[in-house]
Amino acid sequence: xxxxxxxxxxxxxxxxxxxxxxxxxxxxxxxxxxxxxxxxxxxxxxxxxxxxxxxxxxxxxxxxxxxxxxxxxxxxxxxxxxxxxxxxxxxxxxxxxxxxxxxxxxxxxxxxxxxxxxxxxxxxxxxxxxxxxxxxxxxx
Numbered sequence: 001x002x003x004x005x006x007x008x009x010x011x012x013x014x015x016x017x018x019x020x021x022x023x024x025x026x027x028x029x030x031x032x033x034x035x036x037x038x039x040x041x042x043x044x045x046x047x048x049x050x051x052x053x054x055x056x057x058x059x060x061x062x063x064x065x066x067x068x069x070x071x072x073x074x075x076x077x078x079x080x081x082x083x084x085x086x087x088x089x090x091x092x093x094x095x096x097x098x099x100x101x102x103x104x105x106x107x108x109x110x111x112x113x114x115x116x117x118x119x120x121x122x123x124x125x126x127x128x129x130x131x132x133x134x135x136x137x138x139x140x
Contacts, residue, residue: 038108082097104128107132
């Protein structure tokens with residue numbers, strides 16, 4: 001193999017590896033930051049669902065609007081996503097999906113210490129549907 005071909009191969013391989021590293025870290029970083037914002041939002045939603053004056057028939061939008069009433073900026077990180085609130089009595093979860101609602105990305109309840117679901121890692125992609133098992137959540 002000539003030196004020119006070796007150099008071309010080396011350069012292309014380096015660029016490909018660098019691209020994978022940069023893209024991978026950027027995507028991971030984006031979703032971890034979004035997860036931090038979701039933790040705050042799911043806590044606000046939990047407060048409204050557990051202690052608020054909303055009826056059980058309140059829509060997802062009504063629950064979210066009430067949860068962010070004092071701090072609407074909590075919704076800014078989710079501008080490019082679809083949000084869903086899942087309720088079971090006084091328990092709740094917030095699900096983040098792609099804007100087109102084809103894929104679930106994150107889901108969190110305010111009841112567990114660790115973040116609940118990182119769907120964005122799943123392959124094949126998880127559908128935009130909650131998988132939180134409220135029966136196993138212990139509240140005290």
